[in-house]
Amino acid sequence: MDTAAPAPGATPAVTLPRRAGIGLRHPHVPAFLSGERPDVAWVEVHSETYLVAGGPRLAALETIRRDYALSCHGVGLSLGSAAGLDANHLANLRQLYDRLQPDQISDHLAWTGTGGAYLNDLLPLPLTAETRDVVAINIAHAQDVLGRRLLVENPSLYMPLILPPGVETIPEPQFLADLVARTGCGLLLDVNNVVVCAHNLGFDAAAYLADFPLEAVGEIHVAGHRREAFAPWVGPDAGAGGVVLIDDHGSRVSDTVWDLLAGVLSRTGPLPVLVEWDMDVPPLEVLLGEAAHAQSLLDGVAAHA
């Protein structure tokens, strides 16, 4: 009998420090290599950024990894691909993960291209029973080849998908819980993505989080987003879509996101919390300040535990 997958509902191990971490970005790498040991418990990188044969970028990460717990966050598995996963990409990731020995790996509930293309964006999925079957098989495939348990992140969404009559939409928290039950994967809860989706698709963020299977969460993301009343870079009529929140990871974490994070942590106790900042990357001090704020929330719930 196959006992590889944990029983449905089993509490997954949290493998990163239950403290605040930051996304490691190129402008900050010299500070991490300088010996001054920036004060943060762990760092996360985008796996695909380090899928290179060699050279200084990979060497720098190997050096930093000796001093910090590491999370490798993928953006290219395309777990929602109807055509299945790219075997070459999986093999490359396996090699990278064997080399870096990350404390945790993750990717998204999304697709990134079809027919061999990679579109460099996390694209929306219709949350149907068919999609659930596809994603569950892809997660199992990935976990098998990578030899590691995967955390799956809730995506940020901009466009509502309208299903044909008779095809039922599975609410996202239920969809994710089903994936956990079927594959033994864990979840990465991105609180900013919840706020972005709640606004863009018109649902209540608190209600979503009330339904979220928090017992499966191994990591939390927070980040900044921006408001676009109308987007000149996509044409004047984009305003027909109304005010849209864009998940650009380009600013401080909003108060709404901090408040929701505090609410989640009061239910879960301390978890690894990552501050992501990818666009207009600020000085390291600013990012560490955001991480310190996350840490203060973690310390608050730890004190009450």
Added chain:
Amino acid sequence: MLEAFQQQMQRALLAAGGGEGGAGIDLAPGAVAGARLKIYRANVQQSLAEALATAFPVTLRLMGVPAFRTAALDFVRAHPPTRPQLAAYGGGFPAALAPLDTGAADMARLEWAVMEAYFAADAPVLTVEQLTAFPPGDYARLRFIPHPAARVLWLGHDVLPLWRQAQEDETWVPPAPDAADGEVLVLRPADGIVCVSLPPGAAAAIQSLLNGDMLTQAAEAGLLVEPKLDLQAMLHTLLAQGALASASV
């Protein structure tokens, strides 16, 4: 349904112009979906064009933002990445520039060689001591394993001086390069990139060595191009800049 949806949406995301709204995506009908689809289209096309701008920064300055942007977006739509590694995206871009601007295409070829060299595999470097350990009688039959970063380029424009000055001054706008044949060796000794301007004939000889030919064959290939080629100086350059990983007979 999922597969058809993904094919439809990918077509819409790679479409040119302002886009046709959600037309053609069964699951995204109506004006709102059409407007929102443009967010995804912009994310996809602009982020990939930005990846090209990151890989070809001097080419961008040479062409100017509007011309580069147009060329990059055309390339992105016609040739999206085939794997999720942006560091490996753009190898076909120089050839796509050639019909538009041959000087910019040569600059792009140089920048792509630099990119490839930067991310090439690590390898030990062949030392003078290791080479002189071979008996002199073996020299003619020596074959080399090149360092994975080493690349030889035959360029039709004098782009290397412009590229060098652009590294020194990040705001400098290079002029159009002069049409002139030039041969360049791109290497990654230690952590940095080095571009060496080669004397006539050296490119042919070095490429022959990188292909795994014997030293005598490489010498012949070089001397065929330039009878006065200084083979000893060439070999010295290769050793000094870490172009070779190992040697065997």
